[in-house]
Amino acid sequence: MRSDHQATALEPCGHVTAEWTIRNWLGALGVRLNLRRMHYRVTPGLYALGKPGPDAPVFVSANYKLSFDHLRQALVGLDGWILVLDTQGVNVWCAAGKGTFGTAELIGKIRECRLLERVTHRRLIVPQLGASGIAAHEVRKQSGFAVIYGPVYAANLPAFLQAKLHATPAMRRVHFRWYERLVVAPVEIALYRRELFLGGLALAILACLPTAGASWAMLGQRSGTVFLLWLVTSGLAIFLGPLLLPWLPTRAFSIKGASLGLALALCSLGLLGPDWTRLRSAAWVLLLSTAASYLLLNFTGSTTFTSPSGVRREVRLALPVQIVAGVVGLTAWTAAGFLPTW
Amino acid sequence: MKYLSKDISLRLDAGRCSGCKMCVMVCPHGVFAVENTKAHIADREACIECGACALNCATGAITVASGVGCAETIINGLLTGKETCCGGDACCCPPQA
DSSP states (O other): OOOOOOOOOOOSSSEEEOOOOOHHHHHHHHHHSSSSSGGGGSSEEEESSSSTTTTTEEEEHHHHHHHHHHHHHHHHHHEEEEEEEOOEEEETHHHHTTTHHHHHHHHHHHHHHHHHHSSSSSSSEEEEGGGGGGOHHHHHHHHHHHEOOOSSSSSGGHHHHHSOOOGGGGOOOOOOOHHHHHHHHHHHHHHHHHHHHHHHHHHHTTTOOSOTTTOHHHHHHHHHHHHHHHHHOOOHHHHHHTTTTTSSSSSOOOHHHHHHHHHHHHHHHHHOOOOOOOOHHHHHOOOOHHEEEEHHHGGGGGGGGGOHHHHHHHHHHHHHHHHHHHHOOOOOOOOHHTTOOO | OOOOOTOOEEEOOGGGGOOOOOHHHOOTEEEEEEEETTEEEEEEGOOOOHHHHHHHHOOOOOOOOOOOOOHHHHHHHHHHHSSOOOOOOOOOOOOOO
């Protein structure tokens, strides 16, 4: 693919093929694992897919390379134009929410790429999730192009095209199936790996207090157990929370997370049976529930069905409780070493 | 799956509706239905306040305080007074479509 464009007057930015190469697959895997995700970009502009003529359809996309790649992958065997907006490397839906996949940018790109001269029709196929950034009637008024909202998922584009640009109600719905939830779960690791690592380290050190009368071997074993147990259980919470999302109790993510944390804490105590006092065990349950609650609350941003008003309500109610629970948990965890009979 | 729906800000003024069905088309959660050339809110609880319907309603019949349902954004807002999503290397947005 040629993405550098020393564009002459009517030269497209690049010609692309629909088929994915091994590089595309590796790149997709990479961004899912959060490796240089914000650098996975396509140069904005107009691309020719296959050998499009003046009557070929125009598809609008974002310059997040995965958005672009999913689009061209769905269009195997078709000739068309792809108009890539500058969304600063962010996918269509998020960019629409931020306004970068927006009316002004679309109209600007139509002019910059001289779309009026390239195609004889006046239709643009825009992904439906782009609608929160684009006012179709404004685009028409200002550019002459009619925005036709395509299906939510690029994979449904062939069926949409075959049905003469008609999407079934099912194609208009966004879902959040188990594998989709798992795919976005690692983002939490990228966001909180430092905090989780430092948290585990702090718990491990605090578990060693007081050090009087303890041998190095004993301290090492005690802190090592705590550290490993923390990493494993909080890591499990990061994957199990999204996976079990529909079945965890209530609609509030903080309560879903707290229940998961509670279950994980009880399992870790029951299965591994560390020789902890009741106070230390209780502190462990409280700390893990709180951490899992906070982690899952922050997963709201990765979902497809949470509203800002709902998240605002939940943050206001849950965050103070989480802070208090964290402080109480840490105090009890520290005190447990000094109160061996509790 | 549905989320906390008590504060959802979506409003529809049926009097201004032209029956164009744009809201039905752009809503990713099937919140609207059109009957007898007038839209109505069929599934209010499913609304995620993304704002697509209001933005694409040419007659201005729909209003919603739109935004992104992301706790990190809201917490940043509480801490700094400005609701900004991460946007950096570790953006939480689901990479879709």
